[in-house]
Amino acid sequence: MATSAPNVRELPSPPTDTISSVSFSPYSSTRLIVPSWDGNIHLYDTYGSDGTGSKLAQIFHDTPVLSACYGDRDTEIFSGGLNFTVNTLDPENNTATAIGAHDDAVSAVCYNTSTRQLITGSWDKSLHTYDPRTSSLTGEYIQPEKIFSMSTVDHTLVISMANRGISIYDLRNMSEPSQIRESSLKFQNRTVVCMPNGQGYATSSIEGRVAVEFLDPGEESQARKFVFKCHRQVEGGVDVVYPVNALAFHPVYGTFASGGGDGVVSLWDGAAKIRLRQYQKLGASIAGLSYNNEGRMLAIGTSAGFEGGQTDGECPPESVRVIIREMPEGEGKGKVQEKRQ
Template sequence: MSFGVAAAPAVQLIGSCTSGTNASIAPTDHCVAQAGNDGISSVIWSPTANHLVSTNWDGGVRCWEVQESGGRSELCRKLRVSYLTFPINHENGSPVLDCAFSPDGSTVFSVGADKAVRMWNLAQSPPNNIPQQIGAHDQPIKSVAFLPSTNMIVSGGWDNMLKFWDARQQNPVGTLQLPDKCYDLDVRDSLMVVACAGRHIITYNVQGQPQEHQRKESPLKFQSRCVAAFPDATGYAVGSIEGRVGIQYVAKVAGKESFAFKCHRQDANVYAVNCICFHNQFGTFATVGADGIVNFWDKDNKQRLKGFPAIHRTITCASFSAQGNMFAYSSSYDWSKGSTHYAPGTPNELWVHSVVEDEIKPKGKKTTSYR
């Protein structure tokens, strides 16, 4: 097998959006204007409103308001997307690598190559258009999340550290040593899962003071790329550069066992799984990859629910809205082939897909399964 990146045919642009039949996963998807001047590193929805936030390698943190309108049929829904506030930037335009919302949806926390944990209240414009710094690492920070049970922010860095922050003070309220660089982390209720270099996966109980629950080697053979906790906090899914996903349980669930499956592969070519995100209502999930493909899956019945046509470029990240009726995904270069394969001027686009329930709702057991 060989590791690859999806071929990028010549495209045309209309404004900031690509035209053509393979620009988006569905012809009715809405392209978000002014999605940034460099690769999109993360995208998340507010837990309380249809507010969409993205982070970019150009140093920007951007927020939009998404409104639905139209017919009664799911297929007739229309989207209107507008800036909620003007974009803000990390200091010196340093790449921003991840962001997280507070539970009330009022505040965004962002981290990146400037080694800073920053806080932005969406109702206010920060001084000099740079969000307030509330913490720091010794190396770039890859991931950030909010811990609802303790009202703390957790950040994972390339300095092999987890740090816990109270937004009211700049010194960490706690630190934990990681076995290697943090590549991704996620939090659901009392479960936090961290994927590190060296294929290390660590789970923590964060109900009170964070306590390590389990440390193990990834069930996948190659480098971890992304991780996402199940909505019911019984386990997590981990994706790797080899085009596979591992489903792992940390708590006993009757009739459920851990397993792994192939997803983002085309014949002998293997593409990185760049992001995994779960649907809150149904517990199903999406994977997006360097092959430019979005897949919807049902882990409980081991089925692929929906496979969308490949788009022109790699897909770097994705997220379901809190209600699950919208799905945001980004298309830009994902650096899976390094800087030598980056083409200056490659469009960076953010799309919103209206989710039809039949695409994401479990269908029950069938004779067919994951490919």
């Protein structure tokens, strides 16, 4: 399906199966990694020499890749997936080398720049930490449930688990979680992402809701948290609810985008508790979202499955797209920020 807006374009050579996530590099405004169920991590330059973008590398894994992240630089990438291994990748030679392993699928990997740790989570209910400089395991921490998603900022790590469990760690003291919470969402969590300012995080669920939470356990801070409904459509007189698969905070404005099974991406101002914008519906479920480090591009990954009417859950290859939306000046700016100008 072609994109019609002048500031929206598709990257060439998309994955051939479901996209797990999309992640811009923290260091380059145009480097993007896309792990996929096709068994590859796809590395793109989202701008390229002609402004249309190009694929730089495709790194093969022997099973679907569930998560990937950048390390200390553009050429340091880590991954995990259904083969239970934690990998460091060499994009110049298109190779993946195992540096660790879990006892089940590696569902989430993230890198903390403050502590220079690689952190991995698994369906085996364990959290591992690694020192990438020596490729050595530095810690193993058992969790109460399967780990679905993780996010880290400053010295904070937030873990989203099965049965609506949330664990929060201070990475300077991993002896035990600093907080253990139950999600404010009523149904299974899909993803968690930390606010850029380190004050809190947002989570989404399979039942068309997003929760905005704050780390400070004090009564005043906790009174600010809220949950809202989204990604719902009336079809044939029936209110159809879609999962919210992806969230991404704007690195400059602190507003955030959500992507749902309805193929819609919306922008939200959490401080004002309002929707700022809703983009044109795409032809398949939103599988991943990521802003670049300047907040001037939003990467959107789409993949169809059950939400697209596939009764077997298979993903039609034509539904798999990596879309880049160029963000006009000020788009995504919150209402309070607009008033201050």
